[in-house]
Structures are given as structure tokens and as C-alpha cells.
Amino acid sequence: MKKMGQCVAAAALLACVSSNGFAQAAGIDCAKPHLPSERAICANGALRALDARAGAYYAMLLEAKPVADSMPYRDFRDGVQADQQKWEHDTRDACGAQVSCLTNAYQLRVDALRASAAEHLGLTVAAAAAHEQKPAQPSIDYKDAIYRVGNKDVTLLGGQHTEPAAPDSAAQDVTRVVEPPEHVGGVLGGRPAVALFLSEEGAGSGTFYYAAVVFGDGRGTTFQIGDRIQPIGIAINGDDLVVSYLDRKPDEPMAVPPTVPRERHFAYLNEQIVERPTAQAAAQ
Template identity: 70%
Template structure:
């Protein structure tokens, strides 16, 4: 089989784009990679210690570094002066972001999470613009379907703070220089359920949070397509039984204790509570409204 120069050039461009697409896949799969520019065996600064001790932040750092490497090393489909100018300024831009944005967060996990997410989106946008991926449409039959809600890798608002789950769990030191751990993770069973609440597609699931003490607090949580979620505290050391979305009604069932029973007594009292999602929050329905549903 013979190829014309034009066909050969087209194939080279397709090959370059395929290689870059593969690198994009690697970027999304590199969540557990070690951070590239932080020595976690000797984390000197507070920001380094926070990232090294937080699996979710390590994953965000690895993904940002993957996109940065793509832009630094991949060959674009169109090798233009604009791309060379951009790549020449890339290292300076990266150093400026690390100093002005990441390091400014210090040991604040929520600040670092937000900083990394914005950085990843900026790097991804640059890769799409300069590596020519936006003009390489796949055949219609291979276009991906609308992604399902990744409730195990989302940011949940828990007691006024953002908690980033990675594969269903978040762990961080309970305090500086403490061996105790704060652990937040998804509880299944009962299995998660999908539906629509407040006009939004959502996944409902139980979360638990243990802060190194004797208590283990349980929450009903909703995750949405934008990768964010919200929660409502159910109780301490309960036993989740069921979770369901019926129309616009979120129904939670669990075992609890009577008011006069100590926490050492296993929960045996069945409870059922009904919730709605309104104005970005999970709100409990009054008993009369629940009965009318």
C-alpha cells in the first residue's frame, strides 16, 4: 500500500493527537502517583507536609504535574510560534503559580484543593488549545456517553468545610504533629441510589466521619455532576439501613437508640427521616409534610 505525502502528513498528525490523547488518559489515571516536585521523605514546608499527608491532595498534585508534563514534552499537531512562545513561558508560569498560589495556602486543605482544581483546568485548557485536540473529533459511534456521577471522587461540604474524597475516603492528621487521623469515607451498604432532587441529577449515599475520639458521625450526602456534594448530619454511632429517592423525597432509614440509652448500647430503634434538596442544601421535611408525600 502506498501513501501520498498529504496522507502521510495527515497520519502523522493523527498519530500525534492519539499520543496526546493517550497522555490525557494517563493524566486522569495518575491519581496515586507520587508528587513530582515535593520530596515527601523530607517535607520541609507546611504546604508540603499537608500535601504529603493527604491522599486527595497528592492525587491532585500528580494530575496537575501530568498535564504540565504533557504541555512541556508533547509535540503539538500544529508546531506554531504561538505554541513555542507559550511553552517557553510555561516553567516561569508554573513557578509563579507554586509561589503565589499554592505556597500561599500553607496547610489549608480547602485552599489547596481549590488552587489545584483551578490549576488543572487552566493546564487542561492550554493543552486543548495548543495541542490541537479540539479538531480531532472521534467517529460518532465512539463518542463517550454522558459521564455518570463519580460520587466516590467528589468534594463534599461537611460541617462547614470541604472534604475531598478519593476512591471514597479522605484521611488527614487530626492535628499538627498528631498520630491520630480524621477519616471520612462512604458507607456501603446500603448501596448508593441515583435520582433527581431539586431539579438536579444526584447520587445519594451515607458518609461517616471519625475524628480519633469515640464518636463516629453519620451523614446523608448528595453528589452532583459538577463533582461537588452536600451533607446532612444524621447522628452519632447509628446503623445505616436504607436510602432512597422517591420523586423529590430523599428517605433515610437507620437504627438509633432511645434518648435515655447510653452510647455503649447497640442501636436497635428504627428511624425514618425525609429530606428535600433546596437552595443548595439538604433540608429535613417536617413530619406532617413527610406523611403527606
Template identity: 30%
Template sequence: MKTMRCLVPLALLWLLLVPRAGWSQSFDCRRAQSDTEWAICSTPELGALDNRLAAMYHKLSASASTSPALRKQASRMQDAWLHGRRDMCGGNVDCLMNAYQDMLDALSSLPFNDAAIVAARKASIVPRCGDPSDPMKASAVEAGFATVVCSDPHLLGDVRQIESRARELQPRLTPVSRSAFDAQEAAFPQTAYGCPRDREKLASCVATAIAQRLQDVTDLAANLDRGLPDCKPLELSLRKGEIGDGGMSKTLNTYLLQYTGIEACRIRGFPTIQVENAKGGSRPHAVVYAGQTWSSSLPGAPLPVTLSAKNNSVWFGILTASACDPPYGINVKVALPLSRAWLATLRFPDASCPVTVTPIGMISTLRSSVH
């Protein structure tokens, strides 16, 4: 587990309020005075959020990525958040976690230019067949994807169609949603990582993923501006996925939500989860919602996903660990976003630490997101 760095937002927020060279000195947790400061220094989840916020500020303060007007806007947001939201929480950890997440979401929506995202927008998922200098061939995983696609003109045409529809869709997305979508597009050639190595099985796996990606992008474009109803719990069932990862006392389990309805509906966000110990006692502080874990990556805001009789699966992941103090054994109740109608109770007899849940994602992103 990563060691928490004791950072207090006041020192970090001062970065953009007062211009200075270099990175600001962090607050010394040994001198913490307020309930808020003690909560931040004593709670690993808050420490992790604080680190993410620090990285966000660093990105916003870089002259190559932001304009003076954007830095000024961020300063106003930070000042209002510090005095009007964060400090009102006192030492309430749940309140602080919500405040941090809301601020991260707000800053993520600012239209700054992330170098990786800009590069992803310029990159192509279409392999340059026959060109030995194709950057896609530098990666063994993407080279496998390129080999399969280049060997089948129909697949090559489908990949071109995916990219064409993605380019048409991108201007219609909000800045934060576009960042998430662009990251998905850039990662898609890594689909081959989760496929079998056998040549025929690899080809079949990649072909299935391409067909699914084309369907997902088409559905997103067609329904982005439509007021589709939210998917109902009674029309969804939960089952364990076949893809996952594990090591160093951590395990990522993937789960599929299967839609049994007929009319199209929309699902967006993180599944609601409730963690209980083995005896049924609630553990409200044992939940972390994050798009990225050590073995999965769904960066950016959760994108809406359309479910229908034709496209009836989405996925999410739950990361558990067993390196914390006993008692061991937890149960995790799962529901749809913003719901308490529990779909299932998952049992993890060897887990003891807080669990991390990832957003509900398009099924075409599963193999390229778990690594």
C-alpha cells in the first residue's frame, strides 16, 4: 500500500493564490491544529485524495497547460471551496471525502490541455499496415492488435469506422467527458493484452472487441443528447467476469451487469456499494470510488452507457486487499448508481482493507482497462 503523505489543502491551495517559483512547502502534520488537519493527516483515503488534488494543482499551475484566466478561475474556485465547503466539515471524514471528490470533479471539468490527452486526440487507433515505422508496432500488445487488423480488410474497415465516429462524437462531449472518451480510444489497441495468445483465439478475441467498440461508440453518439430513462434494477443481473488480476495481497475482480430489458436505457457512474465485516457490521469508511487502481484504468468522468436488447452488458471492478489488520472477511453489497436496491452481496473471506470500486464502463473497454 502507498504511504500517505501528510498534505494539508491550505498549503496546496496557496499555490495559485500567491505566485511563486517552484512547489509549495507542504504542511507538517506534526503541527496539525484543527480538526480538519488532524482528519487529513490521520485518514489514508483523505491522504490519497489530497495527493490527487496536489497533482491537479500542479497540472493547473504549469504555464504550458493553462492560461492566466484559467489560473484565476481556479483560484476563485479553490478559495470558495476552502472556506465554504472544506472547513465546514470540521473533522468529519465522510464530509471531507465528499468535499475533496467534488473539488476534484470541478477542477477536472476545467478546459486545460493535458499533454497526454492532447497526444491521444492526435493519435490514431488505425494501424498503418505495411509501415515498419508505425508507432503501434513498438508495443508487443498493440503489435498483436495491428497484426490481426491488418490481416482482415473487414476488421480494418471497422476500426476506421470506429475512429471516424469517435472524431464526430468528440466535439459534442463536455471537456471532462471528452478526456475520458479520448483516453478510452487511445487505450483500445491494448485490447489484445487481455486476449489469448493463440493466434486463432487472439484473432477472434480482437474481432469481437472491435465489433463491440463500434456498437458502444455508435450507441453513445446516437443517445448522447436523448433523455433515455435510467436502467431499472429489476432488469439487471450481476455475475462475475472472467477477467481480473492479482498479486501482492491485492485482487481485482471484475463484474458484469447483464440487461434483460428490451427498450434502451442509460446507466452512468459508480455502482453503489456498502461494505460490512464478516459479522454484518457496517464499515462506511471502507469504500473508495476511483477510476484507476494498480491494475485497472478508467480515467476521467464516468461516461453514460446505453443498454438495450442489442447491447446488454457493462462492467465494473472491485479491488480488495488482505494486507490490513484483522478481523478478516468482508461482504460487499452492490446496487446501481445512486440506488440502495441491492443486486447482490459479494463475499471476500480473505479481504480486510478498504475496497476500491471502479465506474461502470462500456464492455468494449474491459480488456483494455485491466492490466
């Protein structure tokens, strides 16, 4: 973990974690996992991604240094550690090896840690020296942008687009930004980009999810991931766009909640998102 002088704000710290892809679960030795929950996390890329995100916020709260390390701050830090240990024992480890339970526990934990960071961080982070700070990446307004979805361009305003499902129909097709999981920044094809999830739902029963990237010119493209899945994380890792989510077994009906972890890798080529073959497929 880099010091706060290198990753000052929440977004910067999470970018440091994301740049390493889905790192080994924070605080768990995946070479020697002991508990069922630890083995499940170490064996699951989606859970490792959630653990890395939760670990980023937790480390941020612990490593953020006040100008003077006063007793109230030490009390706060001790409270953060005690709360984390209680959550690990009473919530995370109580799930055992159940992926859906662990996923829900981590999503709630990320929300709680993020809220705590937002509440306390401004009071406890000492300003980094100017020479230590990295230059800010160009801001990309991903909620007000044009995305290529299927064979049409969809213009989002405020993160959403609504249009009639058919001429003279009262039913609406709605395309919107999905958060959580949070969008991430990076570089694809040599250009600064933002990666995120979009969803599309209409008069039918399906809700289709897309991995999306958008660039500084306000234009982006998408790749359909699946119907009624559960997005877990998205990251730009070098030239890869890495997407993790929960899906169903091939023989399970859509009414069954998704519990099967998936992780897929994509590249950005010729203004399109193209799935990279798995190692097994590439070897055949």
C-alpha cells in the first residue's frame, strides 16, 4: 500500500488499487487460507476485487495522518480496527463459503467504509507536499455522453436515457449508468478513458447489463455482458478491461438470483470492446 502522499483522496487510492488489477485479498494469506470464507475469497476473482476495494478504504482510514497525532485520533483509529475485526468475525466469516452471502457482506462493508471515509477523511489527512502529488487525470463526464449500444447511439443526460419502447407506446426503454460498482479511470488505446456498467430495461422482463468505456470526446462504446446478472467490479488493468460479476448456472432459470462468479477480459480495438480469449481457448 502506498502512503497517503501518493494517494491522497479516495478516488486516487482506489485507482492505485485498481491499477494492480484484482489483487490478493487484503489481510488474507491466500497461500495458506484457513477459514472457509478465506478459501472462498482466495478462489474467487470477484470477491478478491471486492476485498481489495474494502481494503483500500480501510487502509485509508488507518493511514491517514493528522497534523498532530492526538489521543482523539488514536481513539478513532483503534475504533476503526476494532470495528473491522468485529465485521470480519461476525459478518464475513459467518458466511462460510457462500459466495452470495460474502458478496452482499462486502458490498455493504464497502458502503460503510466509504461513508466513514467521506465523513472523517477531510479532518485527518495531512496535505501532501506538492512535489509528491500526481497530476490529475483529465475529467471525463461519463454521465453526459453518447454510447454505442448494439446498433444505435444512446445519449445519456445525467446518467440516464429514456425513449418509447415502440412508436405510440406508453412503455419506456431506459438506459442508465449502474453504480455501484463505481466507475474507474485509466488509459485504453493510448487515450484516457472511464470504464463503467450500463443497464438497459424496457417493456420485457429482462434487464441487460453492458460493460462500457467512454473517452474525453464524450463518445463511448459497450459490450453486452448478460441479462439480470449482478455486477461486482470493473477495472482498467494495462490494456485489459476486466469485468467481474455474478451469473447463473446454464440450467438455472432467470428467477434464480445469480451466485456464480465470472471474470472476463476485454480489449479496446478499432473503437470496439472485444473479448479476449481465455487461456484455455487460446491453447486449443
